[in-house]
Amino acid sequence: MLMHNPPHPGEVLKELCIEPLGLTVTDAAKGLGVSRKTLSAILNGKSGISPEMAVRLSIAFNTSSESWLNQQSQYDLWQAERHRKELHVTQLSAA
Amino acid sequence: MLMHNPPHPGEVLKELCIEPLGLTVTDAAKGLGVSRKTLSAILNGKSGISPEMAVRLSIAFNTSSESWLNQQSQYDLWQAERHRKELHVTQLSAA
DNA sequence: ATTATTGACACCCGATACGTTACGGGTTAC
DNA sequence: GTAACCCGTAACGTATCGGGTGTCAATAAT
Numbered sequence: 001m002l003m004h005n006p007p008h009p010g011e012v013l014k015e016l017c018i019e020p021l022g023l024t025v026t027d028a029a030k031g032l033g034v035s036r037k038t039l040s041a042i043l044n045g046k047s048g049i050s051p052e053m054a055v056r057l058s059i060a061f062n063t064s065s066e067s068w069l070n071q072q073s074q075y076d077l078w079q080a081e082r083h084r085k086e087l088h089v090t091q092l093s094a095a
Numbered sequence: 096m097l098m099h100n101p102p103h104p105g106e107v108l109k110e111l112c113i114e115p116l117g118l119t120v121t122d123a124a125k126g127l128g129v130s131r132k133t134l135s136a137i138l139n140g141k142s143g144i145s146p147e148m149a150v151r152l153s154i155a156f157n158t159s160s161e162s163w164l165n166q167q168s169q170y171d172l173w174q175a176e177r178h179r180k181e182l183h184v185t186q187l188s189a190a
Numbered sequence: 191a192t193t194a195t196t197g198a199c200a201c202c203c204g205a206t207a208c209g210t211t212a213c214g215g216g217t218t219a220c
Numbered sequence: 221g222t223a224a225c226c227c228g229t230a231a232c233g234t235a236t237c238g239g240g241t242g243t244c245a246a247t248a249a250t
Contacts, residue, residue: 021188024195031187038239040197050238051168051175052182060187065176069168073146077164080146084154087147090126092155093116119226133208135228145207 006078008045009071017061018043032056048072101173103140104166112156113138127151143167 018028029039033056041047049057049072051065058065113123124134128151136142144152144167146160153160 017188023187025197026195028187031185033182033184035240036196037198037241041238044197046198047238051171052178053238054172055175055179056182056184059179059182059184062186062188065172066168069172070165073161073164073168076146077149077160080150081160083147084150087128087151087154089128089151089154091157092118092123092126093112093157120228121226130209131227132210132229136207139228141229142207148207 004078006071006074008075009049009068010042010045010047012071013049013057013068014043017057017063028060032060048076099173101166101169103170104144104163105137105140105142107166108144108152108163109138112152112158123155127155143171 017023018025023031025040025043026036029036032039032053034053038047042049042053049068051069054065054068054072057063057068112118113120118126120135120138121131124131127134127148129148133142137144137148144163146164149160149163149167152158152163
């Protein structure tokens with residue numbers, strides 16, 4: 001089933017990892033091995049979480065990479081589903 | 096936990112949807128509303144399944160879009176995990 | 191006030207999804 | 221043989237996106 005209005009993974013990252021640890025974006029970016037801009041873009045919903053970034057997050061925050069990437073997938077899918085009608089696709093399998 | 100060596104989603108698509116229905120790549124592509132090249136690339140592992148494509152597949156084959164996109168995520172993640180060592184990331188949370 | 195931090199902007203690059211067109215290699219039917 | 225399919229794919233273009241670098245202005249902390 002589809003979640004409705006899933007939050008952007010960047011929000012979750014900020015609220016669950018960055019803020020609780022009192023990390024600055026600059027320091028967190030340094031720890032993740034990416035630029036400050038890259039992390040900032042994610043935290044502010046401008047970029048998604050790439051597979052490589054999911055692995056970085058899993059190492060830095062001792063979490064699972066799947067959870068990050070699945071969150072991103074749910075988010076992307078929810079965006080894509082909103083244009084379901086505009087993709088003229090015909091049934092190929094039996095209903 | 097991580098699956099090991101997840102199959103490319105294109106293989107699954109071919110074996111579970113295209114072949115059982117006796118569909119040609121040309122006809123399936125037409126039904127999906129994409130070019131023959133685009134579908135061919137997916138079936139042969141040259142391209143991944145985009146969120147939009149997942150929605151197309153869900154309509155044409157009466158399946159869930161999440162399942163397609165999750166398969167792709169698992170595949171992408173498995174590729175990314177293989178370079179875990181080369182991403183110099185430092186621990187930020189308590190172990 | 192000075193410094194640190196941050197978000198927003200520009201521009202660059204590389205990867206990727208998708209389209210059209212076109213080719214060459216198969217198979218099958220005539 | 222030749223015509224009609226089907227297929228993979230190379231070559232061109234489009235657009236989007238993640239990521240790096242740099243700059244700048246607003247804000248927060250000292």
